Amino acid sequence: RAAFQVDAMPYTITDPMMSQAAMKYLLTRPGVPAPLDPNFCPLVLSKRHYLQRVAACPHHGRVSELHFAIERPGGCVGRDKLPVFAEDHEGFDASVFLAGEVIRYMLWQRGGLKLILCGPKRICELLTAAYARGGKYEFEAATMPKIYSTPWTVVTVDAVEKLPSSREEPVVCGKVASGCRIAFDLGKSDVKTVAVKDGEVLSSAETEWDVTNPDPQYHYDVIVKAMKDTAAKLPGPVVAIGGSATGAVSANSEATWCDCFPNVPPDVYQKRVVPIFNDIARREFGGVPIKVINDGEVTAVAGGQMIGAGCLFGISLGSSEGSGYVYADGSLTGWINENAYNPFDLNPDAPGNPWSPHRGDAAMYLGQRAATRLAAKGGIDLPPEMMPEHENMNQASHVPHAQCLKKIQAAMKDAAKEPQARKIYESIGVYLGYAIAQYCEYLEIKNVLILGRVTTGHGGEVMMEFARKVLAADFPELADVKFHTPSEHMKRVGQCVAAAALPELEEAA
Template identity: 55%
Template sequence: MAAADPMPPAAAKILLAKPAVPAPLDPGFSPLVLAKKQYLKAVAGSTESVEWALPRADGCAHYKLPVFPEDSPDVEASVYLAGVLIQEMIWQRSAKSLLLSGPAKICEALAKEYSPSGMYAFEVSSMPNVCGTPEEPFVVKVVPASELPPAKDMPQVCGKKADGCRLAFDLGKSDIKTVAVKDGEVVYSKETEWDVTNPDPDYHFKAVTDALKLAKETLPKVDAIGGSATGTVGAQNEATWCDIFPNVPPPVYKAKVVDIFQRMAKEVAGDVPLKVINDGEVTALAAVQKLEGKGNIMGISMGSSEGAGYANAEGNLMGWINELCYVKLDLNPEAPTDPWTKGSHRGMSHMYLGQRGATKLAAKAGVKVPENFVYPHPDMCTIKHECHAQCLKMIQKAMEDPALRPSVEQLYVTMGVYLGYALAQYCEFYAIDHVMILGRVSKGDGGDIMLNTAKKVLETEFPECAKMQFHTADDHFKAVGQCIAAAALPSIA
């Protein structure tokens, strides 16, 4: 495979950093958050900067980065880091376009990278669908600084009370979680494995409706249905860009997937209120409920991938997409590629903070796994999610073996290092007082080791972030917590 995210020598010289808390099973791990620290020290004497704005339907992101002069041999480090930070902000909030202002050569280089054939072609091709405007291409323009729109956010209020009789679903990349809730109490919950790689939307429709119908049998009636899914969901519950349907052909997706949530609800319960949002947003709302209304909460679900969400000081959503699974964490030139970006990027979060992150470390931790699960076997980017889920079960079982446990613990220490540096990275863009960790990867003793290691990272390298409080719930809540919060989303008249 051709090199993904090629890093120029000047960028490598300035940006590659070794963590003070090392990842025992990943010695090449080079956190982006440390790279930025090193860069800002190196560029401190420069008076030049590049600015950008990322407009979206209900807001705009804005950022300013000091850069090396255009004639400096280190200018490639500025271009590389700016590209990575733009990518990070795109997946935090979404964007219809990229507006650049600053030194001409740097802006030209970034415009080239964010072209349909550039390094960030995946972002360029994805954003129109993410924004629900597939007919409008992602546009890059270089403009005077005075024409850059200011930062703007529009926080959103969602339901937080699960009164009446409700169904809810959480669609992950390896299973369907369903719950039935009666006056705030869970009366039924189940996880059903499914194959998200199936290209037939009728398969997905039947899999979810069958699971919901089983849950429905435990209620006297259905007053509302709430749901969450990976990817982006429109205001009218449209599946605008949901990566749980990755192999459905685009024309079929438009015809049979965009309205799939509305059709599912109607099939199961008729015209009852329905509300479906991104899984990360539900994670944040689950955290708000669990913490009894506290704010500035980052919720992270470590399941098939990384689901993330954020609630502000008032406990409301920001209107961001929070697809942090597509954010780069690791600048190691040998970092893993991934199946979603088709190998065009390295070091993306979903290969670190979900079950694929555990799978790629399993063999190094002494867990006996099939040969094609031993990283960097090329099958690692094509193996189905449910197979990774089975591998995670092998890891968890190995933790119960006294002979294997010491080596398997190093896997969870490594993932804790990933999590700690990721949280420090997120703190630049989110005010985080509390973080709640959910998802099957965080279950059991291994999850405790992971969280304690993440705390150690913050205390050691980022004392300004170490005040954040970590929260978990019992294992059952970790597995279906998002689904329970989703049940409260729709309002009942």
């Protein structure tokens, strides 16, 4: 196995190949295939297929249970369990593989600083090694401490009763954008800003930036200039700042692990980037209240406000995937919601990505890289430097992907090219349907808000058509999930508008 530097980008794929035995128990064909990705094997179906094989196991005692808990700060705990085959059963490799991926899924959805295992000795040993330095999931083991500033640990207990109980603590944020406020959304290709007075948008802007720049001062200057240019449109002084960013943001608006600053050296990141939002509020805006959260959570907040209902999962298909959830009462999960890093496709030949050493992460299926990865198969006339195998298309920079997406969107408006180009959006729609089903495993989802540049135009309608087909074919119990789309204006700045209301102001005495 090649050496893996956890702070190197782009990453080299280091996942060991799935064994033939594991393939037998995990790989299955979806009921609705992706036209341009025939070997796509969604995790949610693989898990179902595996559980069916476990249920059909004729020998009692050949199956036991693995229980696990993942602890987060504040006493929050996620719990799950998985039936696993005995060590000498041919399905044991599948049990180890799937358990590792299910744990990884919960980590990137919720976050975690401690993994507690309870189950058969051998599988616990293998998972402990996998989630340690030098293991398959060393990226996760190295990243979680950056998010929480707490060492990552894995322990095993000998009784299920010794596992901590499941506990969640929803987060309540402000919902009224009173006074003069500005808000920003840091994406992987631009900085969106809005000026809001008493809930009314007075101005909005998009500023391009190079997220790959390693200089934190560059990022500080770009963000500040965008914010001040927008603040100049307000009739009075700024009283509060709301924001969203890709990556993990602490409860105190610290950029603990934001992947929109991927190349800032770790020691410099800790000193200059972690406090960047609070520094901007203090130095540039007189210390006004500021609240910054994960971009996926803001997507969900915006969706809940738009439709006036909760139990909503918001998903933005932009430079990457940004997604989050609001409960029925409008409160947030408090999870890290880094769903772009979630395991999604178990196809052994699934694509890698520049941000992690794994194959099949959701980032390559639910954002513009999904479209550009399929562009050539969709009949798009591409220059060599935009072909999926070209080095330019496998770096952290989103610029060539944005340019390629424009070619795809142009082809959708060309009668001669549309039938083949349409298959790109049909395929992404299939991905979207299975992603929604995967998220429904842990969340009560009644509404889904879909937005982002990949959804622009007729292609977005095609995507939702195929997402609905997936739910109808393979998940009829989810047929009542309602799909929502925002206005064109909300697609561009909806997250910013919702973010503006996040900071709560103290009422005057």
